[in-house]
Ligand SMILES: NC(=O)c1ccc[n+]([C@@H]2O[C@H](COP(=O)([O-])OP(=O)(O)OC[C@H]3O[C@@H](n4cnc5c(N)ncnc54)[C@H](O)[C@@H]3O)[C@@H](O)[C@H]2O)c1
C-alpha cells in the first residue's frame with residue numbers, strides 16, 4: 001500500500017520510517033520546499049537527529065502528490081490541523097484521514113477525530129494515539145498505540161495496514177475517549193514537570209498523576225466516553241510515559257515553568273494550548289478540573305508555583 005504523511009516533524013518522520021520499513025511506499029510532506037528537497041537528498045531528519053529515511057520514502061512539498069493517496073496521516077500540531085483541513089477539504093473528500101496529533105482545538109474545543117468529521121464529513125476519520133516517543137518508533141523499539149475510529153470495520157482494515165513488526169496497533173470505536181486521553185495527559189505532564197522542577201518530589205508527582213487521571217475521567221464521563229478507553233494506551237499508558245520522562249517536551253516545559261531549566265520556545269508543546277481549551281470547556285460544562293486550571297493559570301502567568309500549590313492543597317477535603 002501507499003501512505004502519505006502530512007507533517008515532516010519528529011512524529012510524522014517516525015511514522016513514515018516504520019511504515020516504509022514494513023514495505024509501504026510513503027510520501028512525507030512538509031511545507032518548506034527547501035527542507036524537503038534536502039531531506040530527499042540527505043535522508044536526514046532535522047527533528048530526529050539519529051534516524052535515517054529509507055529509500056521508499058519520498059520527501060515532498062507538493063500537496064498534489066499527497067492528495068493522490070487514499071490513506072493520509074496528519075502529523076501536524078493539533079492547533080494547525082483545523083486550518084489545514086479547512087483550506088484543503090475539497091481535495092480530502094472520501095479519504096482515510098488519520099490524525100496523529102494530541103490536543104483540543106482552541107477555537108472549537110473539539111478533538112482531532114471530531115474536527116475531521118466536522119470539516120470533511122465524507123472522510124474516514126481516525127486517530128492514532130498512545131505512549132510513543134518519535135525517536136523510539138524511528139529506532140524500531142517496540143511500541144503500542146491505539147487507533148480510534150467510529151466504524152469498526154474501517155478500523156480493523158486500518159489497524160492491519162498501519163501495524164508493523166515493531167508498532168503494535170490496538171483499536172477502539174471510542175473516539176472521544178481516545179481524543180481526551182491523548183490531549184489531557186499532556187496537561188498533566190506539564191503539571192508533573194512543574195512539580196519535579198520545583199523540587200516538590202516524586203510523591204507530589206504521583207498525586208498529580210492520580211488526581212490528573214481523575215480529572216480525565218470526570219471529563220470523559222461528561223462527554224460520554226468509555227472509562228475503559230481512558231484506562232488504556234491512549235489515556236493511562238500515555239499519562240505514565242509523559243509524566244515520568246524527560247524525553248517529553250510537555251514535561252520539560254513544566255520544568256521550565258518552575259524555573260528549573262531553559263526551554264526553546266519553538267518546541268511543540270501540545271499541553272499548553274490544551275490546558276486553555278480544556279479549562280474553557282470545563283467552564284462551559286460546569287466541571288471542576290483544578291489541575292488543568294492551575295496549569296492554564298501558570299502558563300498565562302496568572303499564578304506562580306507557590307500559588308498553584310496552594311490552590312491545589314487548600315481545596316476543601318473530600319472523598320476520593
Ligand atoms: N514527537 C513525539 O514523540 C510524538 C509522539 C506521539 C505523538 N506526537 C504528536 O504529533 C504531533 C506533531 O508533533 P511532532 O512531534 O511531530 O512536532 P514537531 O514540532 O517535531 O513537528 C511539527 C511539524 O509540523 C509542521 N507544521 C507546524 N505547523 C504547520 C502548519 N500550519 N502547516 C504545515 N505544517 C506545519 C512543522 O513545520 C513541523 O515540521 C503532536 O500533536 C504530538 O503530540 C508526537
Ligand SMILES: O=P(O)(O)OC[C@H](O)CO
Nearest residue numbers: 130131132133248249250
Ligand atoms: O514530547 P511530548 O510531551 O509531546 O510527548 C510525546 C508523545 O505524546 C508521548 O506519547
